[in-house]
Amino acid sequence: MGKVRNVLFIMVDQMRADCMGVAGHPVVRTPHLDWLASRGILFSHAYVQTAVCGPSRMCTYTGRYTHAHRSYWNEVPLPLDEKTIAHYARAAGVRAALCGKTHHTPDTQFIRWLEERGFKPDPIDTTNAGFEPWEVNEFWGDGWMQHLKSQGYDLPFDNPMMAAFLVQTPDGRRMNGWRFEAARYPTVIREEDSDTAFMTRRAMEFIADAGEQPWLLHLSYLKPHWPNVAPAPYHNMYDPADVVPPVRDIGELDNPHPLLEPFRVERRSLPFDDEETWRQMRATYYGLITQIDDHLGRLFRFLEARGRMDDTLIIFMSDHGEYMGDHWLFEKEFFYESAIRIPLIIYDPDPRADDYRGQVVDHFVESIDIVPTCLDALEIPIPAAVQGHSLMPFLRGETPEQWRSAVYGDWDFRFYQASQQLGLEGDQCRAWMVRDRHYKYVHFAGLPDMLFDLRADPDELHNLAGDSEYKEVVEAYKTKLLEWRQRTEDNRRGQELEDRIGRTGVSWVPDELVWWE
Numbered sequence: 001m002g003k004v005r006n007v008l009f010i011m012v013d014q015m016r017a018d019c020m021g022v023a024g025h026p027v028v029r030t031p032h033l034d035w036l037a038s039r040g041i042l043f044s045h046a047y048v049q050t051a052v053c054g055p056s057r058m059c060t061y062t063g064r065y066t067h068a069h070r071s072y073w074n075e076v077p078l079p080l081d082e083k084t085i086a087h088y089a090r091a092a093g094v095r096a097a098l099c100g101k102t103h104h105t106p107d108t109q110f111i112r113w114l115e116e117r118g119f120k121p122d123p124i125d126t127t128n129a130g131f132e133p134w135e136v137n138e139f140w141g142d143g144w145m146q147h148l149k150s151q152g153y154d155l156p157f158d159n160p161m162m163a164a165f166l167v168q169t170p171d172g173r174r175m176n177g178w179r180f181e182a183a184r185y186p187t188v189i190r191e192e193d194s195d196t197a198f199m200t201r202r203a204m205e206f207i208a209d210a211g212e213q214p215w216l217l218h219l220s221y222l223k224p225h226w227p228n229v230a231p232a233p234y235h236n237m238y239d240p241a242d243v244v245p246p247v248r249d250i251g252e253l254d255n256p257h258p259l260l261e262p263f264r265v266e267r268r269s270l271p272f273d274d275e276e277t278w279r280q281m282r283a284t285y286y287g288l289i290t291q292i293d294d295h296l297g298r299l300f301r302f303l304e305a306r307g308r309m310d311d312t313l314i315i316f317m318s319d320h321g322e323y324m325g326d327h328w329l330f331e332k333e334f335f336y337e338s339a340i341r342i343p344l345i346i347y348d349p350d351p352r353a354d355d356y357r358g359q360v361v362d363h364f365v366e367s368i369d370i371v372p373t374c375l376d377a378l379e380i381p382i383p384a385a386v387q388g389h390s391l392m393p394f395l396r397g398e399t400p401e402q403w404r405s406a407v408y409g410d411w412d413f414r415f416y417q418a419s420q421q422l423g424l425e426g427d428q429c430r431a432w433m434v435r436d437r438h439y440k441y442v443h444f445a446g447l448p449d450m451l452f453d454l455r456a457d458p459d460e461l462h463n464l465a466g467d468s469e470y471k472e473v474v475e476a477y478k479t480k481l482l483e484w485r486q487r488t489e490d491n492r493r494g495q496e497l498e499d500r501i502g503r504t505g506v507s508w509v510p511d512e513l514v515w516w517e
Contacts, residue, residue, distance in 0.1 A: 040347030063371030086130035100220030246325030
C-alpha cells in the first residue's frame with residue numbers, strides 16, 4: 001500500500017445509516033461493506049445537510065451548505081460559479097468521471113447569457129456537476145436502456161420510467177413497479193442486467209480505461225431509492241416477518257406538527273400505516289442493499305486483482321436516508337435521524353492508516369467534508385470556498401483541534417403541495433436544523449419549531465418546542481442557528497480582498513486628503 005493516487009467515490013441513493021452489518025443491523029447482510037469498514041474507518045455520526053436528492057448532492061459535490069451553493073431543491077440549477085470536486089480534480093490533472101447519477105441541473109440561463117456574448121463554456125464544466133460523462137444514468141440512462149435492448153428484452157422503451165421497473169407476477173402478469181404491491185415480485189429485468197450490475201461493470205471498464213492515469217470516479221448507484229422492486233433472488237431474500245419495525249408512536253399522529261399530516265398524504269406515506277405494506281417494503285429494501293453490497297464485492301475484487309487497492313482512496317456514502325415507516329413517513333425530507341444520518345465508510349490505502357483500520361469514529365461529520373477529504377488525499381489545495389473539513393486526520397489516528405460539536409442543515413419546502421395547503425408564502429417555507437449530543441432543534445420560518453431531547457428521547461418521538469420548560473433551550477439553539485448562518489454566508493469576495501490587503505484597517509481616502517485631523 002502507498003500514497004493515494006486515485007479516488008473511488010461511491011454514493012448510493014436513499015440508504016439508511018443503520019442498514020449494514022457493521023452498523024449493527026440484525027437482519028441486513030452486507031459482508032463486503034463490513035469488510036471495507038474493517039480495512040478503513042466507519043463514521044457513525046455522518047449527516048447530510050438536507051434530505052432531498054438534488055441539494056444534498058450539491059452539498060456533497062461542492063463542500064458547501066445549501067444556502068451557500070443555492071441549489072435548494074431538485075431541478076433548481078447549481079449556479080455556474082459554483083465549483084465541484086470534479087472541477088477541482090480536473091484542474092489538477094486528475095481525470096474525474098461519472099458512472100451513474102448526480103441529480104445536477106445546469107445553470108442554463110447563465111450559460112445562454114454567456115453564449116449570447118460569444119463565450120462558449122466547456123459542456124463538461126457545465127453539466128453532470130463537472131464530471132466527465134463516462135456513463136450517465138439518471139434512473140434510466142441511454143446506455144443502460146441500449147444494453148437492455150441488446151439483450152432482447154420486451155419492454156416499453158418509449159416509456160423508460162416504466163420499462164426500468166416492471167415486475168412479473170407468478171401467473172405471468174406484468175405490473176407497474178411504482179405500485180407498492182409490486183415490491184413482492186421480481187423485476188422483469190434479470191439481475192445480471194439490472195442497473196446495479198450494469199453500473200458496476202461500467203465502473204470497472206472506466207478503471208481499466210484510465211490505466212495509470214490518476215482518476216476520481218464517482219460511482220453513483222440508483223438504488224435502494226424507491227421504487228422498491230428488486231430482481232430475483234433479491235426480491236424475496238428477506239422474510240417480511242423478520243424486518244425491524246418502524247420507529248414511531250401514535251402520539252406523533254395525535255398531536256402532529258402542522259406540516260406532518262399534509263406531507264404524509266403528499267409523499268404517499270399513508271400505506272405505511274398498514275403492517276403488511278411496511279414489512280414487505282422493508283424486506284425488499286433490504287434486498288436492494290444486499291444486491292449493491294454483492295456488486296461492491298465484485299468491484300473490490302477487481303481493484304485488488306489490479307493493485308488498485310494499494311493506491312485508491314475509497315469513500316462509500318448515501319445522499320440521504322429513508323423512513324420506511326419511521327415517524328409514519330415514507331421517503332425522506334424533514335430532519336429526523338432516519339433521513340439525515342447516513343452510512344459513511346472511508347478506506348485509506350496509505351500505510352499511515354494501518355494502525356487505525358477497523359475503528360469507528362463517532363465525531364460529527366457532515367457531507368460537506370467529502371470534497372476537502374478528497375482534495376487533501378490527492379494533495380490538491382483546498383479552496384477557501386469549501387466550507388467542510390478534511391477527514392484525513394481521522395483516518396490516520398488524529399483528531400483535529402476544535403472539531404465541530406454539532407451538525408447543521410437547511411430545507412426549502414416551497415416546492416411541495418403541503419406548503420400551499422398550509423397557506424405559506426415561499427419565503428416562509430424554510431427550516432433550519434442544529435443537532436448536537438443533547439438536543440436537535442429545527443426552526444421553521446412560518447410554522448412551529450421542533451425540539452427533541454436526544455438523551456431522554458433518542459427516537460425523536462416527543463416534540464418539546466412548545467413546552468414552557470424548554471423556552472430557554474429553544475432560544476439558545478435559535479442563537480446557535482443564527483451564528484451558524486452568519487459564519488457560513490458566502491464571503492468569498494471579501495476573502496479575496498482580505499488576501500490582497502490584509503485586515504489592518506483600511507482608509508479609502510488618500511492621506512493627503514485627510515484634512516479633519
